Amino acid sequence: MIKNLLFDFGDVFINLDKKAPEEALAKMGIRDIDADMNRWHNSYEKGLITTEALIANYLDKFPSLTKISFTTAWNSIILDFPQHRLDWLMELKQQGKYRLFLLSNTNDLHIEQVIKNMGALRYSQFQNCFERFYLSQQINLRKPDLEIYDYVIEENKLVAEETFFIDDTILNTAAAASMNIKTWHLEPGQDDITQLFTTKKQYF
Known part of the structure; x- marks a missing residue:
């Protein structure tokens, strides 16, 4: 489960x-x-x-x-954050059924641009949806190194088999899967995170 x-x-x-x-x-x-x-x-x-x-x-x-x-x-890599994804995430947070975590390979310049593009209020709303908000530059670890998944699992006392990880990079999902974490390699342009519970309904 x-x-x-x-x-x-x-x-x-x-x-x-x-x-x-x-x-x-x-x-x-x-x-x-x-x-x-x-x-x-x-x-x-x-x-x-x-x-x-x-x-x-x-x-x-x-x-x-x-x-x-x-x-x-x-x-120039940073584009828009569609509102329907933020709405979906905020509703998921409100339901309280799952513990929610973010784990991102990023950097200070990109986060500054994200906040500029999103606006400080929307970024804060996004950040507040998660129990923990892990940015690689803040924890000195990056995907797909196994240490980063172990760090999140251990710090939050999670069970790998009860954890589902979504990432657009197959190396990252493969690394997580090797630790018995369930995964979805989301393909941009084909998949949307809001389809999670229909696309991967066998897990939910």
């Missing part, structure tokens, strides 16, 4: 354009994401380097960039 719902954020609740940052950087002549850049991204998501350090690394590597041009490109 499912008692706990663990949600990803991007492309589950808020829409993303995952190709936009690379396309924006490519227009400025930066066409390859190399190993150094991937390390910066992962460290930034884990909160191990600051926003200032990330930007400094990029500006040092690519002198043609400016702080504004980089930040604009970086945040």
Whole structure:
């Protein structure tokens, strides 16, 4: 019996354009994401380097960039948060049937843009739907590392088999499934989180 719902954020609740940052950087002549850049991204998501350090690394590597041009490109991934998803989540919270948790790989610049796009009130309404609101940069862990799932399970005394995790990245759901957490690999453009209880009715 499912008692706990663990949600990803991007492309589950808020829409993303995952190709936009690379396309924006490519227009400025930066066409390859190399190993150094991937390390910066992962460290930034884990909160191990600051926003200032990330930007400094990029500006040092690519002198043609400016702080504004980089930040604009970086945040171009963040789109809108459809109201019907927030309404669905708020109703789910009000019903009180499940413990609700958020677990997101994100970073400070993206969260700032999310709040700007959503508005502070809607973001607060969203955040308040969850018992715990886990952002990777705040807990120094990121998906799909198994440690992050173990952290959430242990800190909240959850039973893995009673926990259902929704994420748009198959590596993340596969990692959670390896720990006996039930999962849904939600595919943006085909699935919508509001379909959870019909699409995965065998679990509910």
